[in-house]
Amino acid sequence: MAAMPAGPQSLRYVSIDDVAQLASVPSQTIRTDEDLERWRTTTGYRDYVVFLRRLNESVVGQTLPWSSSSPSQGTVSTLSLLETLDSWINEIPPQSTPQRFGNLAFRTWGKRLEDEHGLLLATLLPAHMHVAVPHLAPYLLASFGSFTRMDYGTGHETSFAMFLLCLTVIRVFDPEPDVEREMVLIVFVRYLRLCWRLQDVYKLEPAGSHGVWGLDDYSFLGYIFGSAQLRDQTDIPVSAIIHPPLPPTNLYFLSISRILEVKQGPFFEHSSQLYSIATGVQHWAKVNSGLFKMYEAEVLGKRVVVQHIPLGGLLKWDPATAGTCSNDTHTNPASLPPPSITAASWASSNAARAYHGSMLSGSLSLRTEPQTTSSHSQDSQSSTLHRHSFKSLLAPYQHAGPIVTKQMSLGPLASNSLQPTRFTPGPTATNTPPPSSADDREGRE
Numbered sequence: 001m002a003a004m005p006a007g008p009q010s011l012r013y014v015s016i017d018d019v020a021q022l023a024s025v026p027s028q029t030i031r032t033d034e035d036l037e038r039w040r041t042t043t044g045y046r047d048y049v050v051f052l053r054r055l056n057e058s059v060v061g062q063t064l065p066w067s068s069s070s071p072s073q074g075t076v077s078t079l080s081l082l083e084t085l086d087s088w089i090n091e092i093p094p095q096s097t098p099q100r101f102g103n104l105a106f107r108t109w110g111k112r113l114e115d116e117h118g119l120l121l122a123t124l125l126p127a128h129m130h131v132a133v134p135h136l137a138p139y140l141l142a143s144f145g146s147f148t149r150m151d152y153g154t155g156h157e158t159s160f161a162m163f164l165l166c167l168t169v170i171r172v173f174d175p176e177p178d179v180e181r182e183m184v185l186i187v188f189v190r191y192l193r194l195c196w197r198l199q200d201v202y203k204l205e206p207a208g209s210h211g212v213w214g215l216d217d218y219s220f221l222g223y224i225f226g227s228a229q230l231r232d233q234t235d236i237p238v239s240a241i242i243h244p245p246l247p248p249t250n251l252y253f254l255s256i257s258r259i260l261e262v263k264q265g266p267f268f269e270h271s272s273q274l275y276s277i278a279t280g281v282q283h284w285a286k287v288n289s290g291l292f293k294m295y296e297a298e299v300l301g302k303r304v305v306v307q308h309i310p311l312g313g314l315l316k317w318d319p320a321t322a323g324t325c326s327n328d329t330h331t332n333p334a335s336l337p338p339p340s341i342t343a344a345s346w347a348s349s350n351a352a353r354a355y356h357g358s359m360l361s362g363s364l365s366l367r368t369e370p371q372t373t374s375s376h377s378q379d380s381q382s383s384t385l386h387r388h389s390f391k392s393l394l395a396p397y398q399h400a401g402p403i404v405t406k407q408m409s410l411g412p413l414a415s416n417s418l419q420p421t422r423f424t425p426g427p428t429a430t431n432t433p434p435p436s437s438a439d440d441r442e443g444r445e
Contacts, residue, residue, distance in 0.1 A: 009050045011168060011175045012043070014314060019170060020131045026138040026310030029317055036303045044315030045300075051165045052221075056228045056288070058180035063229065063249045066185035074173040075182045077124045078164075082190050084120065085144070088112055089201055099203070102150025106202035110147030117141060125172065132170050138310035139163035144195065145204055152199060153207025154220045154298075155305040160191055161221060166314045184225050189251065192222060196258060215273050216255065220295055226252025227288040238287055239278045242267060 030036050039045050068075070092112070094103040113120075117140055121133045143160035145152035164183055167173050173183060198204060199218065206217035215223065229250040230236055240246070244260055246253040259271055268275040281287050299305055311317050 009053070011050060011054070011165075012047060013171060014169050016129055016131060016170065019135065019314070022135065022313055024312055025134045026313045026315065028308060029311045030303060030307040030309075033303055036301070036306065038319035039306070039311065039317070040300075041320035042311075042316060043318050044311055047169070047315060048162060048165055051168065052161070052224070052292075054175065055180050055184050056224060056292075058177045059184045059225055059229050060231050061229070061233070062181060062185060064185060064189065064251070064254070065248075066181070068178070068182055068186070071182055071186065072173065072179050074167060074179070075186055077172075078167070078187050079190055081120050081124050082187075082194050085113070086194050086197065089197060094201055094203070101203075101205055103202040104150075106145070106150050106198070106204065107147050109198075109202070110144070113144070114141060114147075129170060129172070132166075132314075135313040136163060136166055139166060142308070142310060143191075144198060146207065149205070149207070150202065151205040151207040152195060152218055153305070154218070155207065155308055157195075157219050157221055158299060158305075159309055161188075162309070162315060164188075169314050184251075188221070188225070189254075192219070192251075192254070195219075200262075215291075215294065215298070216259065216271075219255065220291075220299055222251040222255040224288065224291045224295060226250045226255060227284055227291055230284040231288050233284070238281050238284060241274065241278050 030039055088109055092105050092109045094105045117137055118133060121136055121140065122130055125132060125136075139159050139162050143156055143163055145156055164173065164187065168175055168183075173179050195218070230252060241253070241256045244257070246257050248254055248257065256274065259274075260267070263270045277287055277290075281290070
């Protein structure tokens with residue numbers, strides 16, 4: 001594995017003049033395992049890896065709630081967009097008729113996003129940047145779930161992170177530690193809360209859940225950024241998560257608290273990997289680096305996830321290896337009618353015309369294929385997984401790729417430790433696995 005140079009790497013800058021010359025807009029490019037391997041050699045993949053590392057370093061030692069006395073215009077505009085999307089939930093209540101998987105009102109919410117995303121992005125961007133709208137739209141549309149399958153997963157979360165990356169590449173957000181910190185602790189936190197509300201109101205299914213083998217049914221990045229917040233302090237142990245309630249001082253605790261709200265039963269059963277981390281790892285730095293490896297292997301390394309993420313355009317598709325992307329026909333399963341596109345100031349560019357064509361041919365959809373596991377297999381996994389150390393869980397990911405390399409040097413604020421937080425251990429009976437027995441397992445759901 002090649003070592004990443006110490007210190008945050010810089011991000012590319014694409015001028016608006018160069019954006020206007022881009023010949024294509026982002027599209028679903030990965031169709032085969034060979035395409036997946038080629039993607040890992042592209043400039044777009046490198047940009048995303050560097051972007052995540054920079055965001056990670058920017059929040060080390062920082063606590064929630066976090067605010068800025070003078071937030072960037074990009075932060076203010078993106079928050080306004082997310083607030084608008086949240087308000088639509090009030091205007092589009094869930095249907096009252098019984099529905100087993102998801103609520104059909106989510107498709108109405110998604111149809112409104114498809115119809116109005118152009119206006120939303122034009123409001124987000126300064127007037128001279130409207131030419132970038134076609135290159136941002138596919139990522140925004142794929143950030144909140146599949147409107148066809150009515151589910152949400154790590155692929156959608158990754159699409160939103162790429163949306164923020166694209167805004168940074170064109171310098172709506174400046175790649176500076178203070179602004180990157182805002183992206184995580186203000187914008188991303190607001191995005192998570194919006195997605196949690198969408199999941200609760202419209203009963204969205206987890207996309208491609210791994211059950212007890214998965215870290216979280218819906219998301220991943222919150223654990224990475226949250227473990228970075230806790231990385232350089234020693235007052236809060238990794239095992240603190242098995243002693244709820246947890247203070248909402250970081251994204252790791254927020255994500256754990258979310259799980260405790262929506263899942264029932266012993267924590268070690270429904271969140272075995274998180275329990276293994278809590279009981280098998282002593283230092284947050286190990287948690288942080290290990291989660292990076294797992295993210296690359298379980299999200300960026302899974303074709304069923306990334307094949308539905310739009311690539312190209314601002315996130316360049318320029319594989320270093322010989323060969324081109326497969327020409328297999330990829331049928332878009334979205335059944336929603338196409339949005340009405342109104343010509344704007346950016347509609348005369350080549351990319352805009354291609355964007356119009358892609359939108360009129362069908363709605364964008366981001367999916368992951370569900371993986372089912374028999375109930376007997378899940379029982380066996382649930383009763384044994386907590387015995388494995390986090391190190392053994394990460395064994396398959398040790399050579400996953402370049403996303404986790406030599407630890408980067410810390411920024412000027414990274415050495416500030418979190419303020420000591422007192423934890424009052426709560427009842428631990430539900431978080432401590434009892435002796436395994438056939439009768440016990442049979443009685444548990």
